[in-house]
Amino acid sequence: MSETPAAPPTSAAGTTNPASRPERPLTWEEVRKRNYVERIKHEKFPYDLAAEFDRLAATPYEEIPEEDMLRFQWWGLYHDKPKVGFMMMRIKLPNGLLTPQKLRAIGELSRDFGRGYGEITTRQDIQLHWISIADLPQIFPRLEAAGLTTKGGCGDVLRNITGCPVAGIDAEELFDATPVVLEAHRRFSGNPQYGNLPRKHKWTISACPYHCNAPEIHDVALVGTIQDGEPGFAVWVGGGLSTVPRIAKPLGVFVTLEEALDVPRAVLELWGNNLKYRMSRAKARFKFMVDDYGPEKLREMIENHLGRKLTDLKVNPQPKGRTDHLGIHPQKQPGKVYIGVPVFPGILRAEQMLAVAEIAEELGAEIRLTREQNLILTHVPAKRTDETLARLQQQAGLSLDVHPMRGHSIGCTGEPHCNFSVGETKTKLVEIVEHLEQQFGPAIADLRIYLDGCPHACGQHWVGDIGIQGTTLTTPQGKVEAYDVLLRGGLGQSAAIGKAVLRRVPGTELKFTLERLVRAWLVQRQNGETLQSFFTRLSDEQIQALAHGEPAAATA
Missing domain, CATH: 3.30.413.10 (Sulfite Reductase Hemoprotein, domain 1)
Incomplete structure (x- = not known):
C-alpha cells in the first residue's frame, strides 16, 4: 500500500473524531518502531521471499531467520506445533471450487509430503500439515502445474474469498x-x-x-x-x-x-x-x-x-433460513444433481481425495468445499445418483447415512498442530457429537456446535448454536484441560455474538454438561423455540443451574 500518512478522521461536521489521535499525522518511521511486523515487511517484502525458496530449502531449519519464517505466511505457510521444522500449508480455493484434477494434485501432495491427510477450512481452503521447508522446491512447481496457489493464504493480505459452494447451480x-x-x-x-x-x-x-x-x-x-x-x-x-x-x-x-x-x-x-x-x-x-x-x-x-x-440500498437482505447444502439436490442444469456429503470432522485422507477425484472425473463432475468443512459433488447425472452415492461410500468412505449434526459442526485445527490451541479440538468435537447423537437422535438434527482451541475463532465458536473455546483450569493437582461454553450466538436473522455463560468446564465433564443443557432446551422450550432463543430467554444464573442439573432453578 501507499506510504502516504493519513490525516486523523473527522466527523460529518468537520470536527476531529474523538476516537482518533488529535496530534500530528503518524509517520512510517513511528509505525515501524512500534510494530515489528511492519518493520519486517519493510525490510523485505514477503512476496519477494519466493526468489529465496531454493536457498531456504537447503538451509537447516534452526538457521532460518525468524523474520523469514514470518514472511512464509504470505505463501500460506505457518509453523506447526512443536516448532521443529514442519509447516502447515494452506492452499487457496476461491469459493471452494475444485476440479477433479486439482483435488487429485492436492491428494498426491498430501500423500507425498503431508503424511496422508488434509483439512477443509471454514474459508473453503484445504490445509496440509507436516510440510518440510526442504520440500518446497518440489511442492510449488506441482501446485503451479495444477493451477493451484498458496500465495496470500496467510499474512497481512486479502485471504481466500469465500462464497456459496453451490453458486451457479442451485x-x-x-x-x-x-x-x-x-x-x-x-x-x-x-x-x-x-x-x-x-x-x-x-x-x-x-x-x-x-x-x-x-x-x-x-x-x-x-x-x-x-x-x-x-x-x-x-x-x-x-x-x-x-x-x-x-x-x-x-x-x-x-x-x-x-x-x-x-x-x-x-x-x-x-x-x-x-x-x-x-x-x-x-x-x-x-x-x-x-x-x-x-x-x-x-x-x-x-x-x-x-x-x-x-x-x-432500499431493503437490507435477510436470509430465508439456514442450510448446509448437504444431501441430494436438483441443479439448474437439466438432468444434473449435486450431492453434499459430511466430512466429519473436516479431515480428508489422501486416499479419500484421490477417490473423490476419480469418481468426479469419471462422472464429468466437479467438487466444492463448504464453510462447515464438507464436500459437494456437482454436475452429477441424475440417473447416476444411486451409483454415485454407493461409490462415495465404498471408495471414499463418505456417506449421507450419518447424523446430520456431523455435517454442520465445526472444529478448528487445534491439537496437535496449532501453536495457539490449549486443548483438543477435532477429537473433542467427535466425542461430543457422538455422545449427543446417541442421547437425542433426530431431535437435534439442526444443532450446530462450533469448537475452537483458542480465542482466534478459526472454528467460529462465537456464532455456533453452542460455541466452545478451549482454556485451562487450575486444580490442586495442576492445570487441566477445560472449555468455556458460549450460548446465545448465531448467524442469520438473529445474528449475534455468543456469551461465555459457563467458564472452565473440565474437559472430562464437557459432554455431560452439554447433554444437560440440550436436554433442558428440548424439554422446556416454548412453541418450538430455537436453542438460541431459549437460552436468550434465560438468565446466566438459570443456565448455570441447568448445567449443574438443577432444572427447577432454570424456570424460577
Whole structure:
C-alpha cells in the first residue's frame, strides 16, 4: 500500500473524531518502531521471499531467520506445533471450487509430503500439515502445474474469498455470483499492490438466499439482492471474530454486478493507507476502523475516494433460513444433481481425495468445499445418483447415512498442530457429537456446535448454536484441560455474538454438561423455540443451574 500518512478522521461536521489521535499525522518511521511486523515487511517484502525458496530449502531449519519464517505466511505457510521444522500449508480455493484434477494434485501432495491427510477450512481452503521447508522446491512447481496457489493464504493480505459452494447451480439462488468472486480473486488475491495490509482481511461474495457463507462475520460482505429488478449486492462491513468479535453492519448502499468490486477496493486503499491501523497489531483489523468511523462516515469516505455517490440500498437482505447444502439436490442444469456429503470432522485422507477425484472425473463432475468443512459433488447425472452415492461410500468412505449434526459442526485445527490451541479440538468435537447423537437422535438434527482451541475463532465458536473455546483450569493437582461454553450466538436473522455463560468446564465433564443443557432446551422450550432463543430467554444464573442439573432453578 501507499506510504502516504493519513490525516486523523473527522466527523460529518468537520470536527476531529474523538476516537482518533488529535496530534500530528503518524509517520512510517513511528509505525515501524512500534510494530515489528511492519518493520519486517519493510525490510523485505514477503512476496519477494519466493526468489529465496531454493536457498531456504537447503538451509537447516534452526538457521532460518525468524523474520523469514514470518514472511512464509504470505505463501500460506505457518509453523506447526512443536516448532521443529514442519509447516502447515494452506492452499487457496476461491469459493471452494475444485476440479477433479486439482483435488487429485492436492491428494498426491498430501500423500507425498503431508503424511496422508488434509483439512477443509471454514474459508473453503484445504490445509496440509507436516510440510518440510526442504520440500518446497518440489511442492510449488506441482501446485503451479495444477493451477493451484498458496500465495496470500496467510499474512497481512486479502485471504481466500469465500462464497456459496453451490453458486451457479442451485435453483434457489438469486443469481450466480461466481464471476464476481473469480474476478475479485484474479484482481486482488496475491496481488503485491495489496500485499501489505495492516492485518489479514476477509471478503465473502454470494447470492445465496440462505446466507450460508456467513456474511455477518466478514470484513466486507457482498450480499446478493435484487433492487428495482436489477441483480447486485448490499455491502456489509466490519464483521469479524477472534478476541474482539463483531457482527457486520450495513453500509447502506446497493452496487451493481459491474461496480461490485469498487467498494471493497476502496476499503483496502482507505484502511491500508491509514497509519493509525498499523501502530498496534491488536487494533489493526478493519472492524476497528468501522468502530471508529461508523458506517455513515465510512460510506462518505468511500464515495469521496471513488469520486461518485453510491446508490442507496432500499431493503437490507435477510436470509430465508439456514442450510448446509448437504444431501441430494436438483441443479439448474437439466438432468444434473449435486450431492453434499459430511466430512466429519473436516479431515480428508489422501486416499479419500484421490477417490473423490476419480469418481468426479469419471462422472464429468466437479467438487466444492463448504464453510462447515464438507464436500459437494456437482454436475452429477441424475440417473447416476444411486451409483454415485454407493461409490462415495465404498471408495471414499463418505456417506449421507450419518447424523446430520456431523455435517454442520465445526472444529478448528487445534491439537496437535496449532501453536495457539490449549486443548483438543477435532477429537473433542467427535466425542461430543457422538455422545449427543446417541442421547437425542433426530431431535437435534439442526444443532450446530462450533469448537475452537483458542480465542482466534478459526472454528467460529462465537456464532455456533453452542460455541466452545478451549482454556485451562487450575486444580490442586495442576492445570487441566477445560472449555468455556458460549450460548446465545448465531448467524442469520438473529445474528449475534455468543456469551461465555459457563467458564472452565473440565474437559472430562464437557459432554455431560452439554447433554444437560440440550436436554433442558428440548424439554422446556416454548412453541418450538430455537436453542438460541431459549437460552436468550434465560438468565446466566438459570443456565448455570441447568448445567449443574438443577432444572427447577432454570424456570424460577
